[in-house]
Amino acid sequence: xxSYFGEVVHPSSRAFWNDDEDYDIxxxxxxxxxxxxxxxxxxxxxxxxFVVVEGEMMTDFMVNSVFESSTRCVCTxxxxxxxxxxxGDVYVCVISSKLSLALAGQLVSTMIPLLKKSEKxxxxxxxxxxxxxxxxxxxxxxxxxxxxxQKARLDKNLNTSPLNQPNIIAGVCSGALTYAEIANLxxxxxILYTDTFTLDSKNTLPLKKLFVETFGSSFSKFTSEDTRCxxxxxxxx
Numbered sequence: 001x002x003s004y005f006g007e008v009v010h011p012s013s014r015a016f017w018n019d020d021e022d023y024d025i026x027x028x029x030x031x032x033x034x035x036x037x038x039x040x041x042x043x044x045x046x047x048x049x050f051v052v053v054e055g056e057m058m059t060d061f062m063v064n065s066v067f068e069s070s071t072r073c074v075c076t077x078x079x080x081x082x083x084x085x086x087x088g089d090v091y092v093c094v095i096s097s098k099l100s101l102a103l104a105g106q107l108v109s110t111m112i113p114l115l116k117k118s119e120k121x122x123x124x125x126x127x128x129x130x131x132x133x134x135x136x137x138x139x140x141x142x143x144x145x146x147x148x149x150q151k152a153r154l155d156k157n158l159n160t161s162p163l164n165q166p167n168i169i170a171g172v173c174s175g176a177l178t179y180a181e182i183a184n185l186x187x188x189x190x191i192l193y194t195d196t197f198t199l200d201s202k203n204t205l206p207l208k209k210l211f212v213e214t215f216g217s218s219f220s221k222f223t224s225e226d227t228r229c230x231x232x233x234x235x236x237x
Contacts, residue, residue: 033103035081035110041074047091050118051214052111054095054173057126058192061199062094066211081107082172087215091118095172108175115187121180122214123173123189132193133167142194142203144210149180149187163191 037043053062067085074091075084081099085092091114099107115121132145145163152158163169169177173189180187190210194203 033079033106035103035107036078037075037110037114038078039075041072041086043075044091045117047114047118049090049120049122049214050114051090051092051122051124052095052173052176053092053124054171055125055127056097057194057197057199058124059094059097061126061204062092062124065199066215077107077110090215099172101171104170104172105175107172108179111172111176112179115176115179115185116183119186121176121185121187123176123187124192125169125171125173125189126192126194126199128197129193129195131167134164141196142192142206144206145191145193147177147189147191149177149185151180151184151186152188155186158188160190 053059067087071085071087073083074086077083080096081103082093082095085094093111093114095107129142144160145167146158146160147163147169148155148158169189169191177187177189179185192199192204192207196203
């Protein structure tokens with residue numbers, strides 16, 4: 001309680017801080033973060049297809065089950081936030097799960113030169129189906145939803161149903177899609193919803209056709225016994 005009019009009384013516990021104060025702390029601690037692209041190979045002047053992979057399930061699956069032993073890292077981004085790999089003529093940016101959501105926008109800003117020089121942008125993410133909001137019932141173990149830029153919507157080859165409101169996406173993929181829409185770039189985001197927290201040979205079936213179109217080959221070495229893609233689980237009582 002204030003002892004005189006106008007006295008600033010600081011809360012005795014963080015529990016009494018309001019939301020605005022929380023945001024100020026987050027913003028203040030991130031001001032000095034600057035991401036830099038560190039190319040190991042020569043930076044390409046044109047990218048035919050640029051793929052961004054985000055989310056623990058999808059990134060683990062990509063690294064452990066899709067990348068071959070010959071797949072090489074061609075670029076790193078500081079703070080161990082992401083790495084870019086070359087898979088044939090496709091460049092794949094794998095976003096680290098350690099990246100704070102508060103820094104996603106800054107990382108997207110760093111990636112803008114890559115997005116600009118990409119003929120096609122593909123964004124990949126995976127979520128548990130409990131995160132999908134819809135009045136329609138779906139009995140499938142997994143299903144794909146898409147969001148795309150205006151330029152990509154003109155492509156008549158899109159066969160995947162769109163992600164409708166009131167679903168929300170966040171992170172680097174969300175920021176990249178937003179920029180693509182503003183800059184009139186060809187960009188499609190695919191979100192795989194599954195009924196488990198593990199990607200296996202069954203619930204990744206919707207990805208097979210997509211991966212053939214994107215990389216020119218399927219994930220032949222993936223097996224249902226592979227448990228390295230395990231993310232986490234919830235206990236309900």
